[in-house]
Amino acid sequence: MRTAFVALFLLLLTTLSPTPAGAADNGEWSVRPADSTITPRAAFELPAQPGTTVTDRAVVTNTTAAELTFRLYVADAHNTERDGGLAVRGIEETQRDVGAWGKPEQDSITVPARSAVTVGVTLTVPRDAPPGDHVGALVAVDTRVQPADGSHLGVQRGVGARIYLRVEGPEQPGLAVEDVRFTALSPQVPWTGTRESTASYTLHNTGNVKLAPRVSLRVGGAVVGGPGERRLADVPAELLPGQRVHLTETWAGAPFAGWGQVTVTATADDVRGSATVGFLKVPWLFAACLALVSAAWLLLRRRRRTVRATRTAGHG
Numbered sequence: 001m002r003t004a005f006v007a008l009f010l011l012l013l014t015t016l017s018p019t020p021a022g023a024a025d026n027g028e029w030s031v032r033p034a035d036s037t038i039t040p041r042a043a044f045e046l047p048a049q050p051g052t053t054v055t056d057r058a059v060v061t062n063t064t065a066a067e068l069t070f071r072l073y074v075a076d077a078h079n080t081e082r083d084g085g086l087a088v089r090g091i092e093e094t095q096r097d098v099g100a101w102g103k104p105e106q107d108s109i110t111v112p113a114r115s116a117v118t119v120g121v122t123l124t125v126p127r128d129a130p131p132g133d134h135v136g137a138l139v140a141v142d143t144r145v146q147p148a149d150g151s152h153l154g155v156q157r158g159v160g161a162r163i164y165l166r167v168e169g170p171e172q173p174g175l176a177v178e179d180v181r182f183t184a185l186s187p188q189v190p191w192t193g194t195r196e197s198t199a200s201y202t203l204h205n206t207g208n209v210k211l212a213p214r215v216s217l218r219v220g221g222a223v224v225g226g227p228g229e230r231r232l233a234d235v236p237a238e239l240l241p242g243q244r245v246h247l248t249e250t251w252a253g254a255p256f257a258g259w260g261q262v263t264v265t266a267t268a269d270d271v272r273g274s275a276t277v278g279f280l281k282v283p284w285l286f287a288a289c290l291a292l293v294s295a296a297w298l299l300l301r302r303r304r305r306t307v308r309a310t311r312t313a314g315h316g
Helices: 002-013 285-316
Strands: 029-033 044-048 053-062 068-079 086-088 101-104 109-110 114-126 134-142 158-167 175-183 196-205 214-224 229-232 242-254 255-266 271-281
Touching: 029 134, 029 158, 044 053, 053 068, 053 109, 068 101, 068 114, 068 158, 086 134, 101 134, 109 114, 109 271, 114 271, 134 214, 175 255, 196 255
Parallel strands: 044 158, 175 271
Antiparallel strands: 029 053, 053 114, 068 086, 068 109, 068 134, 101 114, 134 158, 175 196, 196 242, 214 229, 214 255, 255 271
16 A cells, blocks of 8 residues: 555645746645845745755745644755656655755744745755756655545645755856657548647757756758748756657647758757758558659650650651
Protein backbone atom coordinates (compact mmCIF):
# COMPACT_ATOMS: atom_id res chain seq x y z
CA MET A 1 0.00 0.00 0.00
CA ARG A 2 2.78 2.46 0.87
CA THR A 3 4.64 1.87 -2.39
CA ALA A 4 1.54 2.58 -4.46
CA PHE A 5 0.72 5.61 -2.34
CA VAL A 6 4.16 7.17 -2.79
CA ALA A 7 4.04 6.72 -6.56
CA LEU A 8 0.70 8.52 -6.79
CA PHE A 9 1.83 11.17 -4.33
CA LEU A 10 4.77 12.13 -6.51
CA LEU A 11 2.55 12.51 -9.56
CA LEU A 12 0.11 14.81 -7.82
CA LEU A 13 2.59 16.84 -5.86
CA THR A 14 4.80 18.09 -8.63
CA THR A 15 2.72 21.06 -9.67
CA LEU A 16 3.95 24.61 -10.08
CA SER A 17 2.29 27.63 -11.62
CA PRO A 18 2.16 27.16 -15.42
CA THR A 19 3.67 30.60 -16.00
CA PRO A 20 6.89 31.96 -14.46
CA ALA A 21 5.08 34.92 -12.90
CA GLY A 22 2.02 32.99 -11.72
CA ALA A 23 1.14 32.62 -8.06
CA ALA A 24 1.46 29.19 -6.42
CA ASP A 25 -2.19 28.69 -5.49
CA ASN A 26 -4.54 25.69 -5.81
CA GLY A 27 -7.67 27.47 -4.57
CA GLU A 28 -7.35 26.18 -0.98
CA TRP A 29 -3.88 27.29 0.02
CA SER A 30 -1.01 29.21 -1.52
CA VAL A 31 2.73 29.71 -1.05
CA ARG A 32 4.45 32.93 -2.05
CA PRO A 33 7.43 35.06 -1.04
CA ALA A 34 6.74 37.65 1.61
CA ASP A 35 6.25 41.01 -0.09
CA SER A 36 9.22 43.29 -0.30
CA THR A 37 8.97 46.90 0.80
CA ILE A 38 8.65 47.93 -2.86
CA THR A 39 6.50 45.43 -4.74
CA PRO A 40 4.77 42.05 -4.39
CA ARG A 41 6.72 39.01 -5.57
CA ALA A 42 5.40 35.90 -7.29
CA ALA A 43 8.67 33.97 -6.98
CA PHE A 44 11.93 34.02 -5.03
CA GLU A 45 14.64 35.63 -7.18
CA LEU A 46 17.89 35.43 -5.25
CA PRO A 47 21.46 36.29 -6.31
CA ALA A 48 24.22 34.53 -4.40
CA GLN A 49 27.93 33.84 -4.37
CA PRO A 50 29.42 30.37 -3.85
CA GLY A 51 29.98 29.63 -0.17
CA THR A 52 27.38 32.11 1.12
CA THR A 53 24.02 31.81 2.86
CA VAL A 54 20.83 33.47 1.60
CA THR A 55 17.71 33.97 3.72
CA ASP A 56 14.17 35.00 2.80
CA ARG A 57 10.59 34.70 4.08
CA ALA A 58 7.52 32.97 2.69
CA VAL A 59 3.80 33.32 3.40
CA VAL A 60 1.59 30.22 3.49
CA THR A 61 -2.10 31.18 3.25
CA ASN A 62 -5.06 28.94 4.10
CA THR A 63 -8.26 30.10 2.40
CA THR A 64 -10.46 27.21 3.65
CA ALA A 65 -12.88 27.20 6.61
CA ALA A 66 -10.75 24.71 8.63
CA GLU A 67 -7.19 24.79 9.90
CA LEU A 68 -4.63 22.96 7.79
CA THR A 69 -1.26 21.46 8.65
CA PHE A 70 1.53 21.41 6.09
CA ARG A 71 4.92 19.78 5.73
CA LEU A 72 7.42 22.24 4.27
CA TYR A 73 10.50 21.43 2.23
CA VAL A 74 12.70 22.88 -0.51
CA ALA A 75 12.77 20.90 -3.77
CA ASP A 76 14.72 20.77 -7.02
CA ALA A 77 12.75 21.77 -10.12
CA HIS A 78 12.94 20.11 -13.52
CA ASN A 79 11.18 20.11 -16.89
CA THR A 80 8.69 17.29 -17.33
CA GLU A 81 9.14 14.83 -20.18
CA ARG A 82 5.45 15.07 -21.08
CA ASP A 83 5.20 18.73 -22.08
CA GLY A 84 8.24 20.53 -20.70
CA GLY A 85 6.32 22.20 -17.86
CA LEU A 86 8.05 22.77 -14.54
CA ALA A 87 7.70 20.21 -11.76
CA VAL A 88 9.55 19.48 -8.51
CA ARG A 89 10.99 16.42 -6.82
CA GLY A 90 8.82 14.80 -4.19
CA ILE A 91 9.47 15.06 -0.48
CA GLU A 92 10.79 11.49 -0.32
CA GLU A 93 13.12 11.91 -3.30
CA THR A 94 16.80 12.79 -3.11
CA GLN A 95 17.43 16.50 -3.68
CA ARG A 96 20.68 17.40 -5.43
CA ASP A 97 20.65 21.15 -6.09
CA VAL A 98 18.48 23.90 -4.58
CA GLY A 99 16.53 21.25 -2.72
CA ALA A 100 19.70 20.08 -1.00
CA TRP A 101 20.84 23.61 -0.20
CA GLY A 102 17.53 24.97 1.14
CA LYS A 103 15.69 24.45 4.41
CA PRO A 104 12.62 26.15 5.91
CA GLU A 105 12.93 27.24 9.55
CA GLN A 106 10.02 24.91 10.35
CA ASP A 107 9.43 21.50 8.79
CA SER A 108 5.74 21.62 9.72
CA ILE A 109 3.27 24.43 10.28
CA THR A 110 -0.42 24.69 11.15
CA VAL A 111 -2.33 27.55 9.52
CA PRO A 112 -5.72 28.53 11.03
CA ALA A 113 -8.78 28.88 8.80
CA ARG A 114 -8.65 31.90 6.50
CA SER A 115 -5.27 32.92 7.89
CA ALA A 116 -1.64 33.11 6.88
CA VAL A 117 1.65 32.15 8.52
CA THR A 118 5.06 33.61 7.64
CA VAL A 119 8.05 31.26 7.75
CA GLY A 120 11.73 31.81 7.02
CA VAL A 121 13.75 29.85 4.47
CA THR A 122 17.54 29.55 4.23
CA LEU A 123 19.70 28.48 1.29
CA THR A 124 23.33 27.58 1.96
CA VAL A 125 25.21 27.70 -1.34
CA PRO A 126 28.23 25.33 -1.50
CA ARG A 127 31.66 26.75 -2.29
CA ASP A 128 31.84 24.61 -5.41
CA ALA A 129 28.36 25.53 -6.68
CA PRO A 130 28.55 26.04 -10.46
CA PRO A 131 27.68 29.52 -11.73
CA GLY A 132 24.36 30.17 -13.41
CA ASP A 133 20.70 29.46 -12.69
CA HIS A 134 19.55 26.93 -10.09
CA VAL A 135 15.78 26.52 -9.93
CA GLY A 136 13.63 24.93 -7.25
CA ALA A 137 10.61 25.60 -5.06
CA LEU A 138 9.46 25.95 -1.47
CA VAL A 139 6.68 23.37 -1.22
CA ALA A 140 3.82 23.11 1.28
CA VAL A 141 2.31 19.60 1.39
CA ASP A 142 -1.09 19.07 2.98
CA THR A 143 -0.69 16.36 5.63
CA ARG A 144 -4.22 15.06 5.02
CA VAL A 145 -4.41 11.82 3.07
CA GLN A 146 -7.37 11.99 0.72
CA PRO A 147 -8.87 9.19 -1.37
CA ALA A 148 -8.14 9.24 -5.08
CA ASP A 149 -11.11 9.25 -7.44
CA GLY A 150 -12.14 5.71 -8.31
CA SER A 151 -9.25 4.19 -6.36
CA HIS A 152 -8.44 2.76 -2.95
CA LEU A 153 -5.19 4.73 -2.88
CA GLY A 154 -4.61 7.79 -0.73
CA VAL A 155 -3.10 11.00 -2.09
CA GLN A 156 -1.58 14.18 -0.76
CA ARG A 157 -1.37 17.51 -2.54
CA GLY A 158 1.35 20.11 -2.54
CA VAL A 159 1.86 23.66 -3.81
CA GLY A 160 5.26 25.17 -4.52
CA ALA A 161 6.54 28.75 -4.90
CA ARG A 162 9.40 28.96 -7.37
CA ILE A 163 12.96 29.71 -6.32
CA TYR A 164 15.31 31.21 -8.90
CA LEU A 165 18.83 31.22 -7.46
CA ARG A 166 21.49 32.85 -9.65
CA VAL A 167 25.01 31.88 -8.56
CA GLU A 168 27.48 34.54 -9.61
CA GLY A 169 30.02 33.68 -12.28
CA PRO A 170 30.29 33.41 -16.07
CA GLU A 171 26.95 33.00 -17.83
CA GLN A 172 27.13 30.53 -20.71
CA PRO A 173 23.79 30.16 -22.52
CA GLY A 174 23.48 27.27 -24.93
CA LEU A 175 20.65 25.67 -26.90
CA ALA A 176 20.52 22.63 -29.19
CA VAL A 177 17.87 20.87 -31.27
CA GLU A 178 18.22 17.10 -31.46
CA ASP A 179 16.47 14.03 -32.91
CA VAL A 180 14.18 15.77 -35.41
CA ARG A 181 11.53 13.56 -37.04
CA PHE A 182 8.79 14.52 -39.47
CA THR A 183 5.85 12.32 -40.48
CA ALA A 184 3.65 13.63 -43.26
CA LEU A 185 0.10 12.26 -43.08
CA SER A 186 -2.19 13.05 -46.00
CA PRO A 187 -5.22 11.66 -47.84
CA GLN A 188 -4.51 9.41 -50.78
CA VAL A 189 -6.46 11.81 -53.01
CA PRO A 190 -4.72 15.23 -52.95
CA TRP A 191 -6.71 18.26 -51.73
CA THR A 192 -9.37 16.06 -50.10
CA GLY A 193 -9.87 15.25 -46.43
CA THR A 194 -7.59 16.51 -43.68
CA ARG A 195 -3.81 16.57 -43.40
CA GLU A 196 -2.22 16.40 -39.95
CA SER A 197 1.49 15.82 -40.13
CA THR A 198 3.57 15.51 -36.96
CA ALA A 199 6.94 16.98 -36.08
CA SER A 200 8.90 15.69 -33.11
CA TYR A 201 12.19 17.00 -31.76
CA THR A 202 14.25 17.37 -28.59
CA LEU A 203 15.13 20.73 -27.05
CA HIS A 204 18.34 20.66 -25.00
CA ASN A 205 19.54 23.51 -22.80
CA THR A 206 23.30 23.00 -23.02
CA GLY A 207 24.17 26.13 -21.02
CA ASN A 208 23.99 27.24 -17.39
CA VAL A 209 21.10 29.74 -17.53
CA LYS A 210 17.37 29.19 -18.00
CA LEU A 211 15.94 29.98 -21.43
CA ALA A 212 12.59 30.92 -22.96
CA PRO A 213 12.90 29.21 -26.37
CA ARG A 214 11.06 30.04 -29.58
CA VAL A 215 10.85 27.27 -32.15
CA SER A 216 10.02 27.25 -35.86
CA LEU A 217 9.78 24.49 -38.46
CA ARG A 218 10.67 24.90 -42.13
CA VAL A 219 10.19 22.47 -45.02
CA GLY A 220 12.58 23.13 -47.91
CA GLY A 221 12.86 21.47 -51.31
CA ALA A 222 10.22 20.47 -53.82
CA VAL A 223 6.90 20.35 -51.95
CA VAL A 224 3.24 20.52 -52.93
CA GLY A 225 0.42 22.00 -50.84
CA GLY A 226 0.52 24.05 -47.67
CA PRO A 227 3.03 26.60 -46.38
CA GLY A 228 6.65 25.59 -46.00
CA GLU A 229 7.22 27.21 -42.60
CA ARG A 230 5.42 27.65 -39.30
CA ARG A 231 6.00 28.72 -35.70
CA LEU A 232 5.60 25.89 -33.17
CA ALA A 233 3.34 26.69 -30.22
CA ASP A 234 3.75 23.84 -27.72
CA VAL A 235 7.12 24.99 -26.37
CA PRO A 236 8.04 25.19 -22.67
CA ALA A 237 7.98 28.71 -21.26
CA GLU A 238 11.19 27.94 -19.35
CA LEU A 239 13.89 25.41 -20.20
CA LEU A 240 16.20 24.86 -17.25
CA PRO A 241 19.97 24.36 -17.54
CA GLY A 242 20.93 20.84 -18.59
CA GLN A 243 17.33 19.79 -19.29
CA ARG A 244 16.16 17.88 -22.36
CA VAL A 245 12.51 17.96 -23.44
CA HIS A 246 11.10 15.78 -26.22
CA LEU A 247 8.15 17.47 -27.93
CA THR A 248 5.67 16.47 -30.63
CA GLU A 249 3.33 18.83 -32.47
CA THR A 250 0.71 18.25 -35.15
CA TRP A 251 0.64 20.38 -38.29
CA ALA A 252 -2.74 20.58 -40.02
CA GLY A 253 -2.39 21.68 -43.63
CA ALA A 254 1.30 20.76 -43.95
CA PRO A 255 2.74 20.08 -47.42
CA PHE A 256 1.30 16.72 -48.50
CA ALA A 257 3.81 15.71 -51.14
CA GLY A 258 7.38 16.33 -52.14
CA TRP A 259 10.94 15.80 -51.02
CA GLY A 260 13.58 17.89 -49.34
CA GLN A 261 14.54 18.72 -45.77
CA VAL A 262 12.70 19.55 -42.56
CA THR A 263 14.59 21.96 -40.32
CA VAL A 264 13.64 22.78 -36.72
CA THR A 265 15.25 25.96 -35.39
CA ALA A 266 15.19 27.15 -31.77
CA THR A 267 16.27 30.58 -30.56
CA ALA A 268 16.48 32.16 -27.12
CA ASP A 269 18.22 35.38 -26.16
CA ASP A 270 21.44 35.36 -28.21
CA VAL A 271 21.67 31.60 -28.79
CA ARG A 272 20.39 29.45 -31.60
CA GLY A 273 20.23 25.77 -32.43
CA SER A 274 18.85 23.79 -35.35
CA ALA A 275 18.69 20.29 -36.80
CA THR A 276 17.56 18.88 -40.14
CA VAL A 277 16.06 15.60 -41.33
CA GLY A 278 15.28 14.38 -44.84
CA PHE A 279 11.67 14.40 -46.07
CA LEU A 280 9.97 12.31 -48.76
CA LYS A 281 6.22 11.98 -49.23
CA VAL A 282 4.44 10.94 -52.44
CA PRO A 283 0.77 9.80 -52.12
CA TRP A 284 0.08 6.84 -54.39
CA LEU A 285 -2.62 8.61 -56.42
CA PHE A 286 -0.46 11.68 -56.84
CA ALA A 287 2.43 9.43 -57.88
CA ALA A 288 0.16 7.58 -60.33
CA CYS A 289 -1.03 10.85 -61.89
CA LEU A 290 2.56 12.07 -62.11
CA ALA A 291 3.56 8.79 -63.76
CA LEU A 292 0.71 9.06 -66.28
CA VAL A 293 1.63 12.65 -67.14
CA SER A 294 5.27 11.66 -67.52
CA ALA A 295 4.32 8.68 -69.70
CA ALA A 296 2.05 10.84 -71.86
CA TRP A 297 4.81 13.44 -72.26
CA LEU A 298 7.34 10.76 -73.28
CA LEU A 299 4.86 9.23 -75.74
CA LEU A 300 4.11 12.62 -77.29
CA ARG A 301 7.81 13.36 -77.56
CA ARG A 302 8.44 10.00 -79.24
CA ARG A 303 5.63 10.61 -81.77
CA ARG A 304 7.05 14.01 -82.64
CA ARG A 305 10.44 12.44 -83.30
CA THR A 306 8.80 9.79 -85.47
CA VAL A 307 6.96 12.44 -87.49
CA ARG A 308 10.17 14.44 -88.02
CA ALA A 309 12.02 11.32 -89.12
CA THR A 310 9.25 10.42 -91.61
CA ARG A 311 9.23 13.91 -93.11
CA THR A 312 13.00 13.91 -93.45
CA ALA A 313 12.94 10.53 -95.21
CA GLY A 314 10.19 11.76 -97.57
CA HIS A 315 12.24 14.80 -98.66
CA GLY A 316 15.22 12.56 -99.28
